[in-house]
Amino acid sequence: MIIELLEAFFLFLTALMVIYMIRHYIFTVAVLRQANKNTRSSNLSPSGLKPTVSILIPACNEEKVIGRLLEQITNFTYPKEKLQVIVIDDSSSDKTGKIADSYKTNFPYIQVLHRDKSNGRKGKASAMNFGFARATGEIVLCFDADYYPQRDIVEKLSGAFVDPKVGAVQGRVVVLNEPENIVTRLVALERIGGYRVDQEARDSLGLITQFGGTVGGFRASILRELHGWDESVLAEDTDLTFRIYLAGYKIRYKVDAECYEEAVNSWKAYRQQRYRWAKGHMQCFFKHIHKVLTSKHLNLKEKMDGLLLLNVYFMPLIAFLSLLIGLPLIFLGSPLIGALWFSVPVSLYSFVGNFAPFFEVGVGLYLDDRERTQWLIPLLVFTFLYNIPICLKALVDVLVSKVLGRHRYVWVKTSHTGNGNCYITN
Amino acid sequence: MKLSSLLKGFFVVVIVLSILSSYRFVNLESTVVLIVFNLLFIGLAFQLSGKATAKIGLLALGNLIGFLWNFIFHTFADAGVKCLGATFNEFYILVYPFLNALWIVSFWSLSLTFLRYYRIKEALA
Numbered sequence: 197m198i199i200e201l202l203e204a205f206f207l208f209l210t211a212l213m214v215i216y217m218i219r220h221y222i223f224t225v226a227v228l229r230q231a232n233k234n235t236r237s238s239n240l241s242p243s244g245l246k247p248t249v250s251i252l253i254p255a256c257n258e259e260k261v262i263g264r265l266l267e268q269i270t271n272f273t274y275p276k277e278k279l280q281v282i283v284i285d286d287s288s289s290d291k292t293g294k295i296a297d298s299y300k301t302n303f304p305y306i307q308v309l310h311r312d313k314s315n316g317r318k319g320k321a322s323a324m325n326f327g328f329a330r331a332t333g334e335i336v337l338c339f340d341a342d343y344y345p346q347r348d349i350v351e352k353l354s355g356a357f358v359d360p361k362v363g364a365v366q367g368r369v370v371v372l373n374e375p376e377n378i379v380t381r382l383v384a385l386e387r388i389g390g391y392r393v394d395q396e397a398r399d400s401l402g403l404i405t406q407f408g409g410t411v412g413g414f415r416a417s418i419l420r421e422l423h424g425w426d427e428s429v430l431a432e433d434t435d436l437t438f439r440i441y442l443a444g445y446k447i448r449y450k451v452d453a454e455c456y457e458e459a460v461n462s463w464k465a466y467r468q469q470r471y472r473w474a475k476g477h478m479q480c481f482f483k484h485i486h487k488v489l490t491s492k493h494l495n496l497k498e499k500m501d502g503l504l505l506l507n508v509y510f511m512p513l514i515a516f517l518s519l520l521i522g523l524p525l526i527f528l529g530s531p532l533i534g535a536l537w538f539s540v541p542v543s544l545y546s547f548v549g550n551f552a553p554f555f556e557v558g559v560g561l562y563l564d565d566r567e568r569t570q571w572l573i574p575l576l577v578f579t580f581l582y583n584i585p586i587c588l589k590a591l592v593d594v595l596v597s598k599v600l601g602r603h604r605y606v607w608v609k610t611s612h613t614g615n616g617n618c619y620i621t622n
Numbered sequence: 623m624k625l626s627s628l629l630k631g632f633f634v635v636v637i638v639l640s641i642l643s644s645y646r647f648v649n650l651e652s653t654v655v656l657i658v659f660n661l662l663f664i665g666l667a668f669q670l671s672g673k674a675t676a677k678i679g680l681l682a683l684g685n686l687i688g689f690l691w692n693f694i695f696h697t698f699a700d701a702g703v704k705c706l707g708a709t710f711n712e713f714y715i716l717v718y719p720f721l722n723a724l725w726i727v728s729f730w731s732l733s734l735t736f737l738r739y740y741r742i743k744e745a746l747a
Contacts, residue, residue: 221662221665221666224666225665225666225669228666228669228670229669232669522716523716526712526715526716527712554726554727554730554731555662555666555730558730558731558734559666559670559734561734562670562734562737562738562741565738565741565742566738567735567738568735570730570731570732570734570735571731571732571735572731573727573730573731574724574727574728574731577723
């Protein structure tokens with residue numbers, strides 16, 4: 197009886213992973229077909245539409261990178277009279293505020309809001325809401341302080357809002373400090389899988405395009421309608437993604453609107469960042485799962501994709517669980533495991549690909565014309581293994597918080613070293 | 623033209639023989655692995671730049687490597703079972719998917735590197 201139950205559970209977990217593998221396979225094929233046709237979703241080309249734009253930059257102790265971003269913003273090709281830049285100095289203890297203030301003096305469209313210790317450091321969502329309250333633009337774009345956008349990124353992103361059904365837009369994140377070490381290289385692979393293939397496929401297939409929290413923006417009226425960012429959720433970007441879709445709007449992805457980020461460069465920073473993402477994503481799962489399944493604004497394929505997207509940070513745990521169940525089944529002599537029929541696709545998806553399977557990352561690299569980087573793909577197995585304890589801890593913490601009724605979370609900020617500066621050539 | 627057709631035919635034969643041999647000389651699991659590999663490779667790599675002959679050649683090479691890889695490890699597992707007992711077989715079952723992922727991912731990575739040169743060539747032309 198126990199064996200049968202374990203087998204049934206094992207089959208269920210396996211089926212789940214096979215579904216994910218098929219999903220990513222469809223994504224990869226879709227992007228390849230798109231590339232072959234040479235008609236990307238970036239056909240949302242700059243339309244001549246020039247709305248007023250507010251750019252929000254939350255910054256807490258970002259002295260090493262904030263100047264780089266502000267300097268690049270002063271070089272933006274977008275008409276400055278239609279631009280409002282709001283730096284939210286979130287109670288920084290370093291020179292972030294002073295550096296931003298120096299730009300405010302020379303460029304009148306740059307504003308700096310200083311939050312003191314009494315109301316600052318409550319997380320990114322809180323800082324964004326603080327800045328958003330002062331935003332006057334029709335479109336609100338967000339950039340993290342460690343990002344380095346293209347000069348014409350505002351035109352590229354705001355062009356998507358020609359369609360009145362579009363509530364938000366997302367641009368592409370590219371790792372700036374990729375050659376720094378093995379961590380940054382592996383993060384770059386994950387980003388390529390996510391942004392070069394996943395996001396573009398979701399956009400072209402009419403699924404749930406995810407707003408990534410930065411390098412993107414919203415129609416300000418919709419953001420007001422939704423009462424801004426939810427400060428009780430750690431993954432405020434994923435939360436907003438679903439709130440936008442549930443309100444009946446779409447998010448478009450612009451693969452050609454590139455922005456360069458300084459990726460985490462140590463396993464510790466990686467762990468902290470992924471823990472925050474995993475926990476936030478799991479919060480969103482519990483918050484939105486029912487709404488997604490019952491929404492009248494989402495069609496069946498959006499509901500299915502939404503469900504899979506919300507579930508994504510459970511995948512390392514599910515793969516691990518299937519191993520745990522598989523192990524006793526082997527020793528109990530289960531014929532199911534002996535056949536290995538099911539563990540093959542599971543291992544293909546999970547053990548190498550983590551959140552994006554190996555073939556997806558490979559195609560992303562190929563489309564990006566990357567040389568030899570493909571050779572690092574087998575190493576993604578380490579990030580997968582590393583994500584198991586991270587996601588497990590996140591799940592335990594979310595469940596404990598739910599049981600104890602705690603709804604406030606501590607925001608552990610990713611620190612930026614400015615090491616990416618040396619890779620900027622223009 | 624004729625040479626490329628002959629080559630294609632030869633590669634297809636290698637693919638078929640590898641799959642059949644894996645069933646005959648290794649086990650059913652290795653055949654499933656090769657079929658999964660072929661499905662993934664055909665669906666994706668054949669949409670990339672490059673001559674069809676080169677892609678079928680790569681696929682044939684992949685199948686050959688897959689067959690040999692599985693054959694070697696299967697033989698190794700047999701030897702292990704004889705020396706260390708049936709427990710070794712359970713250990714082998716456990717690591718089997720990882721072992722296969724190893725050659726599939728590595729081969730995929732190298733194939734992309736190879737096919738990238740065609741992409742560059744096409745772009746330059």
